[in-house]
Amino acid sequence: MTGAPRQADIAADLRRATLPFSVLAILARGPSYGYELIQEISSSIGMETSEGTVYPLLSRLSKQRLIASEWRPSDAGPPRKYYTVTDEGHRALRDFSAAWSEHVSALDTVLGVRR
Amino acid sequence: MMIDQLGTDTRAARRARQSYLRRLRRLARARLSRDEALSLEREIADHIDAAVAASPEADRHEVTLAAIRALGDPDEIVGSADDRAPGSTVRETIALLLLTIGSVLIPVVGWLIGVAVAWTSQRWSRMDKLLATLAPPGGLAIAVAPLLLGSASSGGDGSGLQAAPTALVLLLLAAHVAVIVRLARAVRR
Numbered sequence: 001m002t003g004a005p006r007q008a009d010i011a012a013d014l015r016r017a018t019l020p021f022s023v024l025a026i027l028a029r030g031p032s033y034g035y036e037l038i039q040e041i042s043s044s045i046g047m048e049t050s051e052g053t054v055y056p057l058l059s060r061l062s063k064q065r066l067i068a069s070e071w072r073p074s075d076a077g078p079p080r081k082y083y084t085v086t087d088e089g090h091r092a093l094r095d096f097s098a099a100w101s102e103h104v105s106a107l108d109t110v111l112g113v114r115r
Numbered sequence: 116m117m118i119d120q121l122g123t124d125t126r127a128a129r130r131a132r133q134s135y136l137r138r139l140r141r142l143a144r145a146r147l148s149r150d151e152a153l154s155l156e157r158e159i160a161d162h163i164d165a166a167v168a169a170s171p172e173a174d175r176h177e178v179t180l181a182a183i184r185a186l187g188d189p190d191e192i193v194g195s196a197d198d199r200a201p202g203s204t205v206r207e208t209i210a211l212l213l214l215t216i217g218s219v220l221i222p223v224v225g226w227l228i229g230v231a232v233a234w235t236s237q238r239w240s241r242m243d244k245l246l247a248t249l250a251p252p253g254g255l256a257i258a259v260a261p262l263l264l265g266s267a268s269s270g271g272d273g274s275g276l277q278a279a280p281t282a283l284v285l286l287l288l289a290a291h292v293a294v295i296v297r298l299a300r301a302v303r304r
Binding site for chain 1: 151154155157158159161162164165166168185186187188189191192195196
């Protein structure tokens with residue numbers, strides 16, 4: 001028998017489910033490469049999956065044309081793959097942001113949370 | 116003494132990095148397109164190097180191991196990159212049957228159709244399909260076995276040369292079985 005999910009589990013599920021949009025939001029601030037992006041995710045919202053699985057996620061977002069990538073020369077060594085958000089990605093992020101706000105607001109009402 | 120320890124740690128870190136990347140490369144090349152596999156390998160290598168570059172030289176061994184741990188199992192990374200649709204495995208099953216039993220029941224034609232069906236698969240990587248094409252068909256070993264073994268027993272002089280046809284038949288069979296096992300595993304992934 002499984003018990004009710006605890007706060008930490010619920011937060012982890014939310015972080016996992018919203019990771020693609022977190023990635024888009026971070027990249028919307030400016031171009032970034034894998035390691036830098038993962039450091040930012042870890043420090044701002046926390047990683048719930050293995051860091052390595054962010055790379056396939058970036059590949060999927062590229063296939064969906066939400067982000068674009070290019071190899072740029074790096075001072076530290078071989079070229080690095082930098083990612084940027086495309087116009088379509090910015091639109092997807094705006095849509096998610098609006099839907100998220102609406103959903104949170106509706107949930108607040110149901111839960112009786114006052115802000 | 117400290118310099119010796121630093122050198123040992125650096126070599127150990129390099130070995131850990133190489134071993135991790137080798138495993139990732141093997142899995143990625145088996146399951147992803149060539150471009151996807153190369154890109155993933157380069158990014159993961161860069162990830163480890165970036166983590167190491169940001170740390171003091173004395174900590175590089177520990178940082179390399181920590182970066183590898185945080186990246187996770189290469190199998191999980193490649194599995195998460197492998198977005199081939201789950202679901203029907205009918206084509207792969209038909210191809211496997213034709214490449215094995217089909218090549219015996221309908222010599223040549225059965226195998227040819229099996230290869231053609233294998234190339235329509237969405238689940239097998241290009242490497243899997245190449246192996247299905249280049250590996251000796253199951254029927255071949257069975258077809259050539261009497262010829263090779265017959266010539267060995269009639270023309271043999273009792274020397275070690277007699278063992279060569281038997282070894283060739285076994286080699287053909289082993290290559291066939293190895294490829295079929297790999298393809299069957301790729302279907303289950």
